[in-house]
Amino acid sequence: MASDDAPKSASRDGDAPIARAVTINRPRAELYAYWRDFAKLATFMENVERIEVIDEKRSHWVVKAPAGSTVEWDAIVTEDDPGALIAWVSGDGADVPNSGRVEFRDAGQRGTVVTATIDYDPPAGIVGKVIAKLFQREPAIQARRDLRRFKQLMETGEIATGARNRREHEERDA
Template sequence: MRNHVSRVTSAIRGFGLGMLAMYLFDPDVGRRRRAFVVDQFESARNRLTHFADTAYRDAVNRSYGIAARLRPGTGRLQPVTAHQVEERVRARIGRVVRNSHALRVQARDDGTVVLSGPVLANEVNRLMSAVWSVRGVTGIEDQLQVHEQPGNVSALQGALAHEGRRGAGMAESWPPSIRLLAGVAGGALALAGLSRNRPLGMLQALLGGALVTRALANRKLGEVTGMSGPRNVHIDKEMFIAAPPERVFDFWQHQEDFPQFMRNVEEVRPTGEDCWHWKVAGPFGPVEWDARITEREQNRRLAWHTVQGAPVESEGRVDFEPAGEGTRLRVSMDYAPAAGAIGHAAARLLRRDAKTEIDEDLMRVKSFLETGVAARDASARRAAEDAQRLH
């Protein structure tokens, strides 16, 4: 059994090294991929340095807090002012409600907290639990305006209207010091397991890897793998285009032209009123889905949502704002990768994730609207060149 496990482990390592070599030393795009990997490592190093500094300060502050609590005379019976209660409640609800800025908090001298303002229905229970957990709160007066959908409530714009979307798992995040401790412990456990060619060692390595993944992603493992909870990746993009909003908006309405500017979009065709069928090149073959325009405000906003059962779930909006002689374009989008955060990370490494593609595609759109020259590396142009070569 031990020899079999050793052979399986060696085969996995060899396969992984072979795939890595093929990816990095591809004769056509290997140089660009190696440069991209170097950039990613540099970015990761900077983020890790910043995170270590944040974790250190968090650990120090928590140590001071624990010491203060253990000091005589600082027990739970110490009086708390209404202002302190208000500030504590505001800090706490910011972790569990995405649009916490829309809520108004007022604390009375007797410890009663008055909550008012618009909130989504699926956030009410988390909100109430968070407020009750604040020391000094003796009661809650509910004056909230509960909405099932964001609708036309400006304060709720950008909030996703149902469970399982971004923001639902905010209360499950770990503080920086705990993440650092869990990451170090998980890494040590994984390395110890990999050094043992036994089934117990493999289990140990898996547990360590899971702990490291949980610490890095700061989300539940089910959410990271896309098996449960909020699976969405949120993207915000803003760009200035030297063209009037009317022209930019008109271009965005004609989605059948998108393959000329979007490198991996093979086809977009209308299937009904405000309904479109998309066909996009994927790492393992084309992926197709249907989407519907859900909001259309002439020269100001377009919003969409994929239909139920689509293999790629997404929703978002594009805002067109006049800016001098041009247009300030704002894209806000949420999409669910097939394998959760892990699938998004893998796609990002291959530069096939939605954020990278949107960045590149928007630059092509900007160039076309400003110069009138279509992109040369878009899907439609590439397909036409392939067809010419075949003939």
């Protein structure tokens, strides 16, 4: 599978963490710096409504969930190795308890391999996972899509969308 398809790099068995990776043709330090500015993450993370940076270690996330609802949590940075790694855990009272890490590794002349690993506890357990998948809001699906959008943004300065094509189809079918 091509690297821009954000291949699965770890299996999802039960409650095992989800890991996705993509190779981006940009320097590691540049990609890390963009990601570390948490307020910018909403520019490519499709379901993130907003991220409010509280301080260097904490941020408040508001994310779209199935059926038009939102979920919120405070994320706390637990490890920060400039240019290489950012790890976090959600604070007490999170709607969706989660933790994870984003790693940046040199890929020679191809750029940087960015790997996002996410572990989460969805509301309503397995039922919540099934509903989230039906609405395409499940983190395994979103991680792949978000990494692909991050790659597009970092390599081209924009994110390709099908918005015009959808609108044209809707107008033609009306």
